[in-house]
């Protein structure tokens with residue numbers, strides 16, 4: 047193993063060049079630009095690292111699938127999940143260098159997709175290369191699922207996994223994506239929340255009217271929407287939709303143990319979110335972040351929003367919302383409950399579900415989870431923390447619920463990597479560490 051680690055350090059310049067190659071190939075999820083070319087390039091890189099690779103079609107963007115088998119009879123199998131699609135680079139004027147031209151400044155590699163998720167998935171491929179090039183044996187089996195639709199909601203991933211259960215069979219799935227916690231703490235996630243995205247549209251008249259003639263006479267779509275929204279949450283923030291909280295389990299002692307082991311820096315959170323005060327304590331914060339559902343207004347549209355004033359009484363309003371869901375909440379069931387609530391309080395309003403994802407949870411005490419965490423501890427030393435989740439949503443349920451295997455979320459990128467934003471970056475030291483981490487996992491998974 048020492049030989050592999052030394053090889054990674056000695057050849058890291060060259061590995062950075064390989065990462066640059068995949069960065070230069072655009073693969074914009076929203077528009078489809080370069081997606082197929084990127085899948086082909088990735089497949090080629092994997093094949094030349096000695097991974098048996100194929101491009102597998104889905105109803106949307108293809109999955110790049112790879113596998114590698116050990117000669118050992120009882121070898122364990124680890125599945126690495128990542129995605130090669132990226133967010134659009136706009137607004138371009140806010141970038142300090144070309145988004146698709148890797149640029150290293152102040153110890154960081156700047157490029158669209160470097161953190162989310164190309165740099166992270168390349169860590170596994172480069173780890174495989176390091177084993178090969180240093181003549182070391184990889185003691186476990188490895189499978190790779192790199193999808194091309196993560197930034198568009200992983201629309202076809204569940205169907206792909208359903209169709210390929212046998213092919214994807216493994217002992218553990220590792221979703222390597224996302225940023226670390228502050229202080230370079232690697233946050234191994236035992237689960238993630240699900241989500242349902244929806245929109246409510248309201249119409250109170252056929253057209254807007256003069257506020258002097260129709261105000262308080264003709265129903266106002268803005269006030270109607272606010273009234274409806276007020277029925278969904280009380281002053282304390284409790285969600286009032288009937289049955290919404292039914293599946294929510296109260297935190298267990300084990301959950302609290304995990305939370306107590308996590309770092310918590312109130313000042314950092316204050317500046318991260320640009321808020322004047324942050325009142326939650328550590329347990330409250332992580333309980334809300336990982337164990338409780340949310341109901342969030344994403345945006346409200348109604349009436350005139352232009353320059354100056356326009357005294358109208360609007361006829362239409364709409365709100366986009368999302369609900370993050372915890373384990374045992376089914377997004378489709380929650381969507382039905384939301385529709386029922388809206389039908390009761392604002393008959394005639396239309397609810398459209400735009401997307402959803404199931405939640406997922408894994409038991410960190412499983413031996414295979416302990417093995418992965420122990421491998422990561424060798425590389426990140428004292429900077430590994432187990433957490434119950436990311437807060438956000440990843441399609442980890444495809445592993446836990448469809449394949450029936452444990453799944454861990456592992457974020458290799460720096461906390462301030464700026465995924466989705468201009469000047470997305472990956473600290474070069476952490477990128478190098480990521481390759482060591484994937485190599486150590488492969489070595490310890492025997």
Ligand SMILES: [Zn+2]
Pocket residue numbers: 133162197465466
């Ligand atoms: Zn992303």
